[in-house]
Amino acid sequence: MKIIKLNLKKRSYNIVAGSHIIGLLGGYIKKLNIGRDAYIITNAAIKSRYARVLERTLRGSGFESRLKLIPDTEKSKSINIAASIIADLASYDKKRKVFIIALGGGVVGDVAGFVASIYKRGIPYIQIPTTLLAQVDSAIGGKTAVDLAQGKNLVGAFYQPRLVFSDLSFLETLDLKQIQSGLAEAIKYGIIKDAQLFSYLERNLGDCLALKTAPLEFIVKRCSYLKAKIVERDEREEKGIRTILNFGHTIGHAIEAAGDFKRYNHGQAIALGMLVACEMSKRLSFIQDNILARIEKLVKAAGLPAKINKISLAKILKAHYRDKKFLGKKNRFVLIRDIGKTKIVENIPLALIKEAIASRSS
């Protein structure tokens, strides 16, 4: 088990990662002194697997709890679902001191964190990520959000959890697509910040896909550490530091939206977005062919797509222009200079963006 501290002064918290550690959770929460009533937001599939063990550890440490189920779909990231959670939470909350537990993947974590941020102007919450993607990335760093018809994550808050608790044993029941999605983000961390992690992934990807605990645990701990160090330096993405986490996400989100969130899941879209960003980096002579080839090989080895299939360039660009990362009239991309090294570039000509997307379209 490893404890990584994310230092943000009064908003500091621990990321606890290890295998079969859920039984220790109650004790960790108790030390936080955030109340005694847990409002657990999750979905039906996760409830059937983990709710009992979670409730047991909570009860064992003197907590009461209530479960709130939301549909297991990206559509749960809506203002309506958030409002319905809040109405239920308010009815549970009478004369209690409630904190929220987000038990699930990225969707549960985003909407639960958003609810925690706005209910009573902010109540404490804990992230218990159950997917590889959430453990390596989305559960950490306090970005919470819901989607609008006009675009993903357009409504939200920067609101830090009080604890991130990643039990590797939860990954055992993931299907291949979910593991691949998480690997896409892990590959991202290698590309933007950690050439050694990238090499590790090149050597151990097979074992990850086979759900072996040791390499997955290594990846979760390493990515958690990398994300913590980035978030510490730029919590609200104001200094161009946290920005690098958006590598592959600018075009990735557009691909995801253009495919109506059906053709590609988040990890697949991000894999494609990263390759588009690499194509842009190559065309601007920041990297040579061999770097792009190495990244493409790893993406493919993870079973992630390397070509955009059956989504028009026009549709991707339209979705792209809705992206909230547009500042004023400038565009802004995270590109790379090498594996482990990024470069933020603004005002990239539309022709070059189009060319990069086209080169990755089949």
Next chain:
Amino acid sequence: MKIIKLNLKKRSYNIVAGSHIIGLLGGYIKKLNIGRDAYIITNAAIKSRYARVLERTLRGSGFESRLKLIPDTEKSKSINIAASIIADLASYDKKRKVFIIALGGGVVGDVAGFVASIYKRGIPYIQIPTTLLAQVDSAIGGKTAVDLAQGKNLVGAFYQPRLVFSDLSFLETLDLKQIQSGLAEAIKYGIIKDAQLFSYLERNLGDCLALKTAPLEFIVKRCSYLKAKIVERDEREEKGIRTILNFGHTIGHAIEAAGDFKRYNHGQAIALGMLVACEMSKRLSFIQDNILARIEKLVKAAGLPAKINKISLAKILKAHYRDKKFLGKKNRFVLIRDIGKTKIVENIPLALIKEAIASRSS
């Protein structure tokens, strides 16, 4: 004209107060460097009075703007209205760099501030309060919120504006009830923090009710200063300092809710809540009869109610127990030891609360 600085490090901002100063607004916003597209949230009545002069000063400083009207009712403080504003804002926002202007009273300020806090995880906003209540209190300090069926202000954020711009000339068109509502909050500031302000109100209340600018300007500047100093020391109401601003609001909100937000407006309900808090203070021997009598006299002189009419004790208590200021199972009241001096008391026996409310019921 007076500029009061509210010091919150990176989140510091100015409160500008004066008469007929709206023409200077464009220049003040320009210095903030927060974008060039203003999204103005207001209601129809305010639009007809002030939108043109506001748009003129914005245009004069190179800003574009769009007006968004919301209904002029407490019901506008809902998640649904916030969501509809955000959808409209997102459609305006394409490829722009938008900030929000809240042009109106407490309702507009609360919902516009909340929208600013969650749209794209927070965009800049400016408060232009047009009521006395908003100028002396609600526009300052970054408390934003919308209501739930379960209670007032249950959803919101602490999110500071970038500027508060109080033009006293906007108060000229207020009706008597709105002035009285603002005076209720001004009286509150006198009671909790400033015996001199209280005396000033005793001497000048008639002129305030007659809408004379000089005393209203004095009150707005003084209350703005008092609020700024309190918020600086306890932005998120965590240290028991900002808490004193809730004087009269705990029971006041319950009275407001129990009367379905129709029988009493906010100011009237707060006046009643303050008197209930004084009754509690008296019963706990913190103050003598003469203090209560002085406060009651000023409340009555302002044309505010001193007795709760036709709302049952049971209904007030029921609404009270939904109040978000309940921490766990404790109750917590801001009481007074003198004019200008508060005392926070927890775990007040229900019998005493009932007695205090009953003594103010007719």
